[in-house]
Amino acid sequence: MSQAGPRGKKDAELRKHGALNPHPHKVTDELFADSAFFDARDLVQVKYEMLRRVRHDGKPVSHAAAAFGFSRPSYYQIQSVFEAEGLPALLPQKRGPRGAHKVTPEVLDFIRQERVGDASLNAAALAALVEERYAITLHPRTIQRVLSGKKNG
Numbered sequence: 453m454s455q456a457g458p459r460g461k462k463d464a465e466l467r468k469h470g471a472l473n474p475h476p477h478k479v480t481d482e483l484f485a486d487s488a489f490f491d492a493r494d495l496v497q498v499k500y501e502m503l504r505r506v507r508h509d510g511k512p513v514s515h516a517a518a519a520f521g522f523s524r525p526s527y528y529q530i531q532s533v534f535e536a537e538g539l540p541a542l543l544p545q546k547r548g549p550r551g552a553h554k555v556t557p558e559v560l561d562f563i564r565q566e567r568v569g570d571a572s573l574n575a576a577a578l579a580a581l582v583e584e585r586y587a588i589t590l591h592p593r594t595i596q597r598v599l600s601g602k603k604n605g
Contacts, residue, residue, distance in 0.1 A: 463493060470544040471495045478521030481505065499530050499542045506531075554588050555598050562586075563595060575599075 466472035473479070476492035483501060484490045491497060502520035505511045506527075511519075517527040533541040555563075562585060563578050573581075575592035582590050 473498055475521050481519040496542045503531055
């Protein structure tokens with residue numbers, strides 16, 4: 453899967469940080485045509501240049517969004533987070549839940565009580581008890597994390 457050369461290395465780095473544009477072919481703005489500097493694969497650069505086209509160059513939002521492969525609503529969302537948080541906000545954010553969202557205080561209390569009642573219960577056995585009682589599937593590693601006080605995720 454690894455490509456040789458600078459392009460492959462850059463793609464790997466962009467992918468690692470979630471900044472590899474999944475649709476570089478949709479970027480039709482003239483800045484990105486045959487440029488050694490502008491790279492349609494770099495999602496952060498594409499978003500920033502789209503914002504700059506509107507704010508600095510005065511292009512209409514609908515034209516800029518289309519030329520950079522985005523919808524108008526996406527443009528406004530990108531603009532909003534950029535104005536609030538700056539350039540780092542243009543990096544894609546990790547999706548999905550943060551932390552052990554299934555482990556409510558009630559579930560955690562249950563796990564602790566079961567462990568006090570039988571200290572020999574391992575995380576897999578506790579996961580089975582939680583599933584039986586609450587119909588919630590927890591990975592044994594999640595149980596180990598919450599019992600050790602470490603955050604999950």
